Amino acid sequence: MSIKRHYEREFVRTFFTSPTAVEGEDDSAKMLRSAAQLTGMQAPDVWVPDNEDATAPSMRDEGVENIVEVVSEYGADFPGEIHPRIVWHRDDPATRYQGFQHMLEIADPANGAIEHIDGFVVPEVGDIDDWKKADEFITIVENEHGLEEGSLSMSVIVESGAAELALGDLRTEMGKPANNLERLFLLVDGEVDYTKDMRAMTPTGELPEWPELRHNTSRGASAAGLVAVDGPYDDIRDVDGYNERMTENQAKGMIGIWSLTPGQVVEANKSPLPPKTGSWLLEVDDREIELEAADGKQIYNGDKVRLETTDSGYVLHTGGETTELDEDDLRKKLLDMTAYVPSMDDIVDSMEEFEAAKEAGKGAIAMTQSTTLVIDGVEIDIEKDRMWDEATYQAAQTPITLFQDVYEHRPDQHEELAEMYGADIVERATNVGN
Structure with a gap:
């Protein structure tokens, strides 16, 4: 089965979330505004204005207003893709409806933000029928606002056993006339809620490693032509641990990882690139x-x-x-x-x-x-x-193909890449294999 892609990125290194509204601040959108102006290695491949877990429930309507305001102002110059995370839950129709209303508001062309938005991130999905509900809502949003059908991508966060099992259904479900699941882009692990859903415990209270989940997500992405992203690494001071986690992931084919700070973004942007020296x-x-x-x-x-x-x-x-x-x-x-x-x-x-x-x-x-x-x-x-x-040769080409993807889609990083490798190596790397 040939699946038509609705996105350009073949690789995503960084998935960076920002709260959409912060309580107790004169400017509740201050963190959105700061993230929207990141560039170079500090700017992620995918920026996620997070109107779910990172934003208090009482602030989410204001968060939608902030997304529209900030993306309208800064979106044209933001070097990565922009994918707001809306609220959703497989077991709660009211939450799904709220997420639908938020998408309608964000996607309204009259508000000026949608031309800079690439898609939406849907959390807490369940089985494949729940994924189809989210897809249908996005289809309705597109039709409501006169957008091209399939122009908005959909990324999901795998946070339940049901969602993990749904990964195995994607190959047979994508491309059916009854859905627009070809709009799928990222499959992102959410180990915290997954741990809760699995009712898992450890003696220290730390999260389990869940290597099986990361493997299954990477395999599901490979089978369906999508992009796999690991969940957040909460110890933001543990740079070595973050890099070890990324190295483990890359051996599974999972190139991308959630980043919680601009510092983590820098580490994750550089990690999968070939080293400067052997x-x-x-x-x-x-x-x-x-x-x-x-x-x-x-x-x-x-x-x-x-x-x-x-x-x-x-x-x-x-x-x-x-x-x-x-x-x-x-x-x-x-x-x-x-x-x-x-x-x-x-x-x-x-x-x-x-x-x-x-x-x-x-x-x-x-x-x-x-x-x-x-x-x-x-x-x-x-x-x-x-x-x-x-x-x-084909196996060795993967890191070069990733580099070429980065070079094509992130011109804001060209200067840093030339400083890292030298202009001659950059030129040769962009041409080899073509």
Whole structure:
């Protein structure tokens, strides 16, 4: 089944929410106004004026007025997409009706905001029939205001077991004449309400990790041609934890993540991009430690791995084990313990080399990575060969395709990208693979 997309972004790195109305402030829209003026790496790919959880129920009508006012004023210059979150609940018709009324107000062309709004985010959805209700309401909004049918996208937050099960229905339901579910854009995890819906508990009261939910959401997005986004990471000071979570997600195909602050937006905008410089990793106690690069060598400075020379070879101490090895066996052991993280330059070089080989009629070529490891002052040269064929090339292309998507849709980040990589690498990266 071919699904027609109603949106341009193939990748979304950042999903940034802002309360639409703040109580006790002279300007209740101050946080909306601040977010609307973000640019560069501080500006998200998707900005979500949040008229649900982030805004008190008593302030939500005012929140709608603020969305209209702020988006009308700043929306034309905002560099990302704008998707307000309205109220909704699978078990409450009154809440669904309120969300419908809010969408009608926001989408009214007479108010001047809708020309800058790309779609709506619908929280607390249930089974697939509930998704269809939200879709039908958006269809009615479009028809009520003379908008092109399907022009407003719909993103949902997966916050219940029913919504998680609905992910498996999307392939068969999207594209049916009875609905406009092709308008779907983002599938966003909401682990807090999901935990409540699942009646889950942990001894500390912390949220479970829910790797299964993240996997299922990513799989559902892949199967239906949509974009998967992880939920919020509440410890906004834990930058390392936030980056670890993103690295785990990216290995599942979930590139995007919820951002709660402009600082998190910066981290999440940069995280999936290829690194500026390559790095070597050494596996130590089931963890990968980045080695220190100096004078073309990779140096391990920890005390968990030790290496010494003997008259007959080497003695390697690691993981509580002591092993005597000759030079060949040591080299094989260290090869098993090391990994290389390629830089943007490395990826582009390899892709260009493979493209040239393919033009010359070769189906596969060997790519070599080599370095000198230094452990306890002992130097060992290692070399890794990796065969590149068409499948390897396609897999390596994903981070470059993401970069190209960012470069196309976020011209406000061009200067920062050129500073990060250099203008020459940026130019080559935008052209390779095309």
